[in-house]
Amino acid sequence: MTDFFYGLLHFKRGSWEMLASVLIALGVVMLMQPFVLWLFSYSFVITLIGTVMFIIVSHFPE
Template sequence: MSQPSSPCHEKKNNWPRWLRRNTLELVACFIIGLGILMLLQPFALILYTWSFVTMLAGTVMFMVVSKFPE
């Protein structure tokens, strides 16, 4: 049987605020969106060339960050 949680049994979260899941998930979504914009723009071939790598990096970042604590 588990004991009810009380303030003295709570875990202290030692992660810095910028390493929390919410902030970094937003950054990852921004990187994915940036990759999509790079893919759809008609002006610079270099942006189109790096768009897949950018979207892939954002997706991998999102998958890793989703394991971080709240």
């Protein structure tokens, strides 16, 4: 867990890619759930943020 936070603080690719992937997955889950309307409403924004974040982070150093 400390390696994850170290990677976030020092802009290492692995930790940020993991965070972006979690955001993408969270957005997809929010999109598919039928119960809470506000989760559905924000699902596209969360997925978009995760996708753009993944594209940017893929240029970070290993």
